Amino acid sequence: MARILIRLNENLVPEPVVSEVILENNILVAILSAHINSKGGEIVLEVPDEGVDKIVAAFRQKGATVTVPKLIEVNSDRCFSCGSCVALCPVEAISVAEDLTIEFNKEKCVGSVCSICVDACPARAINSRFSNTENLRSSNGHREK
Amino acid sequence: MSTQNQKTRTIEEINHKILKGDAQVLTAEEMKKLVESSGVEVAFKEVDVVTTGTFGAMCSSGAILNLGHADPPIKIQRAWFNDVEVCHPGGAVDLFIGATNFCEKKPFEYGGGHVIQELVAGNEVELRATAYGTDCYPRTAVKTTITKDDLNQFYLLNFRNCYQRYNCAVNCGDETIYTYMNKLLPHMRNATYSGAGEFNPLMNDPDYETIGFGTKIFLGGGQGYIIGAGTQHSPKNLNGTLMVKGDAKTMSPEFLQGAAFTRYGTSLYVGLGIPIPILNEGLVRKTAIRDTEIFTDVIDYSVMRRDRPKLRQVSYAELKSGIITVNDKRVRVSSLSSLKMAKKVAQTLKDWIDEGQFALTSPIERLSLDTVFKPMRQTQEIPFVSNVMHPAVTCMENEEIRVIAERIVTKSVNHIVVISSDGKLLGIVTSWDITRAMAESKNVLADIETRKVITAHPDEPLENASKRMAQHNISALPVIDSERKVLGIVTSEDVSKLLGR
Numbered sequence: 001m002a003r004i005l006i007r008l009n010e011n012l013v014p015e016p017v018v019s020e021v022i023l024e025n026n027i028l029v030a031i032l033s034a035h036i037n038s039k040g041g042e043i044v045l046e047v048p049d050e051g052v053d054k055i056v057a058a059f060r061q062k063g064a065t066v067t068v069p070k071l072i073e074v075n076s077d078r079c080f081s082c083g084s085c086v087a088l089c090p091v092e093a094i095s096v097a098e099d100l101t102i103e104f105n106k107e108k109c110v111g112s113v114c115s116i117c118v119d120a121c122p123a124r125a126i127n128s129r130f131s132n133t134e135n136l137r138s139s140n141g142h143r144e145k
Numbered sequence: 146m147s148t149q150n151q152k153t154r155t156i157e158e159i160n161h162k163i164l165k166g167d168a169q170v171l172t173a174e175e176m177k178k179l180v181e182s183s184g185v186e187v188a189f190k191e192v193d194v195v196t197t198g199t200f201g202a203m204c205s206s207g208a209i210l211n212l213g214h215a216d217p218p219i220k221i222q223r224a225w226f227n228d229v230e231v232c233h234p235g236g237a238v239d240l241f242i243g244a245t246n247f248c249e250k251k252p253f254e255y256g257g258g259h260v261i262q263e264l265v266a267g268n269e270v271e272l273r274a275t276a277y278g279t280d281c282y283p284r285t286a287v288k289t290t291i292t293k294d295d296l297n298q299f300y301l302l303n304f305r306n307c308y309q310r311y312n313c314a315v316n317c318g319d320e321t322i323y324t325y326m327n328k329l330l331p332h333m334r335n336a337t338y339s340g341a342g343e344f345n346p347l348m349n350d351p352d353y354e355t356i357g358f359g360t361k362i363f364l365g366g367g368q369g370y371i372i373g374a375g376t377q378h379s380p381k382n383l384n385g386t387l388m389v390k391g392d393a394k395t396m397s398p399e400f401l402q403g404a405a406f407t408r409y410g411t412s413l414y415v416g417l418g419i420p421i422p423i424l425n426e427g428l429v430r431k432t433a434i435r436d437t438e439i440f441t442d443v444i445d446y447s448v449m450r451r452d453r454p455k456l457r458q459v460s461y462a463e464l465k466s467g468i469i470t471v472n473d474k475r476v477r478v479s480s481l482s483s484l485k486m487a488k489k490v491a492q493t494l495k496d497w498i499d500e501g502q503f504a505l506t507s508p509i510e511r512l513s514l515d516t517v518f519k520p521m522r523q524t525q526e527i528p529f530v531s532n533v534m535h536p537a538v539t540c541m542e543n544e545e546i547r548v549i550a551e552r553i554v555t556k557s558v559n560h561i562v563v564i565s566s567d568g569k570l571l572g573i574v575t576s577w578d579i580t581r582a583m584a585e586s587k588n589v590l591a592d593i594e595t596r597k598v599i600t601a602h603p604d605e606p607l608e609n610a611s612k613r614m615a616q617h618n619i620s621a622l623p624v625i626d627s628e629r630k631v632l633g634i635v636t637s638e639d640v641s642k643l644l645g646r
């Protein structure tokens with residue numbers, strides 16, 4: 001699964017862009033979060049790896065901006081399980097295990113578009129380094145620096 | 146000699162058992178369970194020592210080291226390790242690395258805490274030093290690399306460690322703030338706390354019956370000593386602190402870790418554990434303390450004052466559950482200090498005692514029980530918004546623009562604050578907005594008012610409010626309380642009258 005961030009400008013807001021892309025490509029996607037108002041919108045989608053290229057192209061064709069967020073990585077050698085990052089995570093991707101180790105759920109994390117936890121880690125153990133799909137790394141898909 | 150119904154035991158008796166390898170040592174966690182299941186009397190009979198631990202950011206930490214003399218010798222005036230400036234507190238080549246001093250090239254990211262960790266780990270660090278040169282110390286500059294093995298002395302010397310308990314921090318403001326309590330999201334979207342609660346050393350001996358000057362402790366993975374109460378020691382409100390010292394050459398980078406707090410600076414995470422000899426049943430009861438009995442205040446860090454508002458009391462049990470309720474809002478809370486490492490400290494100390502590597506000491510002096518922590522004596526008070534704000538001229542959203550224009554003239558003001566019927570802030574209009582509206586013959590206030598109002602709080606320093614006005618290029622800020630009720634207004638004129646600019 002790969003996560004992509006779709007940004008819609010205000011002209012696209014009234015259009016059923018997401019449903020059109022899904023129907024026209026016949027690929028199932030999960031909407032992880034959506035913040036839309038009259039001025040524009042941001043939607044995070046989860047897309048099966050095989051369908052990413054098609055979906056990204058389809059959204060771009062309709063005029064949406066597509067960003068492929070990088071994966072957030074935790075360096076477990078540096079992490080001393082302080083827990084600072086836990087309550088910051090909006091999707092509860094970080095949790096405290098039985099033995100008080102801090103656990104990081106890559107599946108839940110929405111990636112570098114969020115990054116809320118990154119600058120809160122006193123051990124600087126959290127990084128966003130890799131693009132979340134191999135094949136998009138070469139295309140202009142990932143725009144994050 | 147021990148008898149079956151002995152009501153007390155001494156440290157000498159315990160040390161004797163440690164030497165023979167039959168002392169009974171429990172971690173604080175195990176002790177609490179034992180007292181709960183078997184009661185005080187049994188626990189007293191069965192347990193000789195309880196080990197406690199904490200692992201948290203302790204900013205008032207540092208290291209004293211002696212470099213030995215260069216040839217020709219230098220009396221160091223300023224010195225840097227890996228570009229982190231250190232202090233030169235004494236003779237020619239004695240230096241103090243403060244945990245919070247940070248590197249000029251990597252500000253906020255790399256500091257004294259990291260240098261200490263690297264030295265402890267055995268890594269090479271770069272030393273640069275300059276001096277003015279004297280007849281006895283002619284040299285004026287030196288550059289070299291050193292490791293801990295090259296140092297004559299390398300002592301960890303922390304003047305405030307091991308807070309008995311600490312605040313829980315939230316941010317009720319509108320913007321994310323970065324503090325020593327780490328990142329606090331606006332509108333109480335998270336909370337942070339620090340301290341190990343029921344595992345904390347001082348919490349397990351709150352009257353400092355066994356913990357004092359000369360107590361041998363676990364410090365940074367090695368052995369150290371308490372050398373007195375720490376700075377800001379405030380035992381009456383359960384905010385005791387310790388001053389500690391130990392040989393950093395024997396310590397481990399696992400238990401001394403440099404840390405960086407965004408926009409606050411660097412620090413050092415320190416692992417510190419204290420063995421508590423169970424000398425009597427009173428100490429059994431004390432070491433049985435639970436998180437449900439340890440309380441701390443939830444403090445609003447958005448208020449930039451020494452005395453910040455306390456929103457409620459919470460127990461460490463609530464804090465460790467991950468959720469607290471503040472003003473009817475469920476707030477996710479997480480720890481800043483590592484409970485996992487705190488337990489590891491207590492376990493390691495237990496292992497040392499079990500293996501006969503660590504004997505207990507009796508303190509030669511007890512920690513004070515009545516020191517108070519005084520605020521700074523200030524010979525000059527700085528002005529706050531509340532000192533200069535004055536009543537705002539207001540209007541309601543349904544008033545006619547012509548009426549508001551008249552009010553601007555009669556009251557001779559430039560800003561009118563738009564409020565709701567219950568006095569809450571809705572918007573602001575300036576004389577300029579009104580003039581333009583009249584020129585364009587607009588009649589509806591809603592079309593011209595500014596709804597995204599930049600505001601001030603009565604408790605914030607005037608300096609801050611003034612900066613905000615300059616930043617947004619505006620000349621007045623409505624002053625509101627936490628419920629957005631309008632309390633008054635502060636203008637750039639008020640600021641210049643008082644601050645002279």
Ligand code: SF4
Pocket residue numbers: 072088089090091092093094108109110111112114115116117118
């Ligand atoms: S980047 Fe965001 S979603 Fe991912 S773990 Fe950090 S806070 Fe959670």
Ligand code: SF4
Pocket residue numbers: 074078079080081082083084085086102120121122123124125126
């Ligand atoms: S903030 Fe950093 S060190 Fe602390 S638990 Fe999270 S990843 Fe680990």
